[in-house]
Amino acid sequence: MTNELPNKDLVARSFGRAAAQYDDVAVLQRQTGDELLDRLSLVTLQPKRVLDLGVGTGRNLALLGKRYPNAELLAVDIAPEMLKQAKVNFSQTQGLKRWLPNSQKSMYLAGDAENLPLADNSVDLVFANLALQWCDPRMSFAEIQRVLRPDGLLMFTTLGPDTLHELRTAWASADDYPHVNMFYDMHDVGEAMMEAGLAEPVLDTDRYTLTYDTAMALMKDLKVLGARNVNSARRRGLTGKKAIQKVAESYEQFRQDSFLPATYEVVYGHAWGGQLKQQNHDGEVRIPVSQIQRRTK
Numbered sequence: 001m002t003n004e005l006p007n008k009d010l011v012a013r014s015f016g017r018a019a020a021q022y023d024d025v026a027v028l029q030r031q032t033g034d035e036l037l038d039r040l041s042l043v044t045l046q047p048k049r050v051l052d053l054g055v056g057t058g059r060n061l062a063l064l065g066k067r068y069p070n071a072e073l074l075a076v077d078i079a080p081e082m083l084k085q086a087k088v089n090f091s092q093t094q095g096l097k098r099w100l101p102n103s104q105k106s107m108y109l110a111g112d113a114e115n116l117p118l119a120d121n122s123v124d125l126v127f128a129n130l131a132l133q134w135c136d137p138r139m140s141f142a143e144i145q146r147v148l149r150p151d152g153l154l155m156f157t158t159l160g161p162d163t164l165h166e167l168r169t170a171w172a173s174a175d176d177y178p179h180v181n182m183f184y185d186m187h188d189v190g191e192a193m194m195e196a197g198l199a200e201p202v203l204d205t206d207r208y209t210l211t212y213d214t215a216m217a218l219m220k221d222l223k224v225l226g227a228r229n230v231n232s233a234r235r236r237g238l239t240g241k242k243a244i245q246k247v248a249e250s251y252e253q254f255r256q257d258s259f260l261p262a263t264y265e266v267v268y269g270h271a272w273g274g275q276l277k278q279q280n281h282d283g284e285v286r287i288p289v290s291q292i293q294r295r296t297k
C-alpha cells in the first residue's frame, strides 16, 4: 500500500468551503448512499448508537435516523462547516418533533476517521459513504474496529483506482503533475480491514458513469464538491488557461453520444466488529488475500 496520505488541513478546508453548495452536485454520493442503505436493509439490526463517519451535509444521517428511530446518532466529519450543515439539515428533517422530550438525539463531532473522538466499543453501526477514500485505510479501519462493539457492523463505500481515469489521461497531455487523487484498490482495502481485525469482510465494486457536456463542467463540479487534488506533488499555484484548454481538448477523445463520461469505481464493503487479530511471532499481522470474501452479483 503505497499511496500517499492527503494533507488533512487541505481536505478539511476544501470540504468546509464546499458545505453550502455540496448538495447541488452530490449526484454520485446520493446514488451510492441509497445503495448502501438498501444493502443495510438486508441486515436485522437494532443499533443503540449509529455513527455516520464523514457525514458531509447529513443527508444519510437523516435517513439513518428514520430507519433507527430509537438510536442515538453520531456525526463525525473533519470539516466543521460540514457538521454545521448536517446539524441544520437534521433538525429541519425532524421538524416540530425536535422539540419533543423524547426526540432523537444527535451529536456532531469534528474529528478524523484516523483518530476518532469516540470511546472503545461504543458504536453499533458505522456508516461511511464516500469518505474513507480521504484516509489511510489501515489507520481508519483500525479506528473503526476500536469503536465498534464486537457485534457491531461497518457499512461503507470508497473509491477505487479507476475513478476519473478519463480526467487523469486528459491531464497527462497537459503537464507532468498529478491532478487526480490516487485511490486504493479493493485488495488493499480488504487487507487493511483484515489487519484491523474486522470480521467477515465482504467487498465488491461497481462502476458509475456521470456524463457532462464539457470537461470544464466536470472540473467545476469536483471543485463545488470539495473534492480537491491533494497529491503532495500537485502543481502549486494557478494552472494556466492553456493547460486547461489542452485538458478540455484531450478529454474529447472520450466523447460518446454527445456526452463526456466520468467513470467512478465504487468499492462497497461491510464487516463486523470484534475479530481477534492473527499475529505471528514477530507481532506482524498477515492475512492472505484469499481470505477476503467477495460478494457475487
Ligand SMILES: C[S@@+](CC[C@H](N)C(=O)[O-])C[C@H]1O[C@@H](n2cnc3c(N)ncnc32)[C@H](O)[C@@H]1O
Residues within 6 Å of the ligand: 011, 012, 015, 016, 026, 029, 030, 033, 053, 054, 055, 056, 057, 058, 059, 060, 076, 077, 078, 079, 082, 111, 112, 113, 114, 128, 129, 130, 131, 134, 135
Ligand atoms: C464526498 S463527502 C461524502 C459526505 C457524505 N458521507 C455523503 O454521503 O454525502 C466526504 C466527506 O468526508 C469528510 N472527510 C474527509 N476526510 C475525512 C477524515 N479523515 N475524517 C472524517 N471525515 C473526513 C469530508 O469533510 C466530507 O464531508
